[in-house]
Amino acid sequence: MDSHGQGEQRVDWAVVGTGIGPLLLATTGKGVVNVVFHATEAVRDRALDRLASRLGARLAEAPGSPLLAEAMRQVEAYLAGERRVFDLPLDWSLISGFHRQVLRELADNVPYGTVVGYGDLAGRMGQPGAAQAVGMAMGANPLPVVVPCHRVVERDGGIGGFGGGVDTKRRLLALEGVLPEPLF
Numbered sequence: 001m002d003s004h005g006q007g008e009q010r011v012d013w014a015v016v017g018t019g020i021g022p023l024l025l026a027t028t029g030k031g032v033v034n035v036v037f038h039a040t041e042a043v044r045d046r047a048l049d050r051l052a053s054r055l056g057a058r059l060a061e062a063p064g065s066p067l068l069a070e071a072m073r074q075v076e077a078y079l080a081g082e083r084r085v086f087d088l089p090l091d092w093s094l095i096s097g098f099h100r101q102v103l104r105e106l107a108d109n110v111p112y113g114t115v116v117g118y119g120d121l122a123g124r125m126g127q128p129g130a131a132q133a134v135g136m137a138m139g140a141n142p143l144p145v146v147v148p149c150h151r152v153v154e155r156d157g158g159i160g161g162f163g164g165g166v167d168t169k170r171r172l173l174a175l176e177g178v179l180p181e182p183l184f
Contacts, residue, residue: 011051014063015039016072018079020168023145025075026051027067031089034142035075037164055093075145081175084112086146099137101125107147113176117155131155139163145172 011033013026024039024047025032033055036047048059062068070088077083090107092100105124110116118138122130138149144163150172154160162169173179 009055009057011055011057011059012062012065012068013048013051013059014061014068014072015044016063016076018076020079020164020171023075024048025068025071027065027071028055028057028091028093030091030093031067032071032143032146033091033093035144035146037144037168071146078145079175088146090143090146094142095137095140098125098127098130098133099140102134102137103141103143103147103149106149106152110148110151112148113178115151115153115173115178118152118160119155121152135161148172151176151178 009028011026011028013024015022015024021037022039024034024036024044026034034047034051036043039047051057052059063072067089074083074086074088078086095103102121102125106116106121109124110121117131118134119128119131122128122134125134127133134152138152139161141147141149141163144150150162150169152160159166159169159173170179
């Protein structure tokens, strides 16, 4: 129990090997809370330290926990081209304010196989001049792949940045049929 008499929150996590590299997936009792690209041991350890600190949580490597196992199954099915929509509860605890609003808009209204410009997404939020702020929200996305920040691109046709790397963004967009498959 913590100092307020409440039970400490638990975060279940696992690393899953995928065609885009190892992904760390983490869940709380509320839902999927974090997805981390390139989850090598060092990246994983930093991500877990951040989660424990930010959420005041006890961490447990628990790939068999029901919600985490389902999240892993759905991410693997998506990356295999067998799933287009995630049906998972999300825990938005790691993001707030405008960034959360932008990511919710993205998750709810930019479907598989489509892209949206940073400025267009800002316009949907009623702030047409906030393209850079939208870009910052994409960079702060704690739930990449599940909340598809890879679907946000530059107005001039450029691919834009991506926390998982531009090559990973290209592969995800190719998976969804937005771009041709990379040659190598």
